Ligand code: SF4
């Protein structure tokens with residue numbers, strides 16, 4: 001399978017199974033498109049001699065496994081279905097009332113509550129027990145807003161460090177926070193202990209404040225910006241992301257990326273909101289062309305900005321490292337929800353991932369009863385880019401890895417039916433990521 | 442080749458010595474909604 005597309009002034013060809021990438025001149029692009037659509041390449045108005053040269057070039061690529069390559073062999077993951085990654089919902093409460101919040105402003109459609117240290121410790125014990133031979137584990141301190149349960153966060157990191165020593169594991173702690181309750185002590189701790197920090201900030205003040213009020217109904221932009229800048233300024237080279245959300249209210253989200261770079265941030269991720277169609281903020285089919293144009297404009301801005309030392313920044317979905325990227329099995333298996341990834345609520349309930357929390361039919365179990373629902377786990381295990389027909393035939397499959405399973409259930413109708421709007425956006429971003437990579441070579 | 446320029450040779454790693462399962466779960470990275478593996482790293486390559 002191949003995918004040929006235009007990116008700015010380039011004709012780009014991706015060979016899906018091998019991951020090889022080529023650029024084509026206009027004649028070759030026309031020939032490739034003709035061949036893909038089953039037309040006779042000698043009848044498309046390109047000189048016969050040129051068509052023959054292009055076909056010779058393609059044959060040479062094919063011999064080198066770089067055009068229409070066969071799928072590689074992807075062994076099953078060593079050690080089977082170990083759990084290596086945990087989303088710890090330390091707080092089902094939040095100090096903001098974001099209008100697009102998937103977690104119903106922090107309570108996940110249940111009671112507002114905090115995780116006790118015991119539950120947190122039992123969750124970490126569970127992770128260690130279930131991690132098998134995996135050495136590298138990940139724990140995200142998540143909410144709601146995790147800083148609302150700060151003492152427990154610190155206790156759990158200390159406990160995690162004990163477990164690392166005892167069991168010879170490495171735990172990468174991360175935190176996903178709105179920064180509202182940040183202070184110097186928390187910044188020091190986070191910069192010392194957290195492998196990554198994900199900070200939610202949407203971009204322009206008016207965009208952010210319109211959808212992210214505090215409990216008292218005031219805008220949260222000023223305090224978040226001040227605290228996030230302080231954290232990032234003292235973070236050195238350690239990972240962080242400014243993670244914004246765009247809705248139908250700011251389809252011009254390039255302006256939000258520009259605003260974030262202007263505030264001094266260099267690691268940026270602005271994501272499309274995913275909400276039910278009837279929500280006043282949801283993205284619908286009628287918005288897609290406009291969003292595509294915005295991604296194109298963002299890609300152009302990104303490529304140019306990265307030429308300058310002072311203007312350089314990373315955009316999460318345009319980051320693309322073909323040589324250092326994951327192996328085929330990882331690309332097939334995807335996010336690992338319900339198999340290698342699990343979410344734990346304040347009352348110890350276990351779910352396939354943070355987005356399933358509160359959907360009782362998807363509850364995998366509870367820390368009190370160590371047996372997980374194997375029928376559900378099997379469904380997740382059996383749901384990957386090879387088993388889902390739509391993914392199997394999708395050129396973006398090894399970059400997308402099958403999409404978000406929670407979004408599939410919520411908005412696609414079933415685990416096996418990816419959310420189509422998300423697919424469209426994923427393909428567009430992947431073209432931009434590959435195109436930007438080619439431009440930078 | 443006259444009409445094609447190779448930018449990236451075949452690069453998707455497969456077969457023996459892959460699938461160790463040590464790399465980051467992709468949803469644990471930045472977004473927590475729209476997963477991707479395009480920007481994920483192989484833990485072996487990171488060492
Ligand atoms: S660390 Fe590398 S080889 Fe191991 S599963 Fe992840 S991507 Fe594959």
Ligand code: SF4
Pocket residue numbers: 385390391392394395396397398400401402403404418422423424426427
């Ligand atoms: S873009 Fe959609 S169809 Fe393609 S691999 Fe991802 S989820 Fe599957």
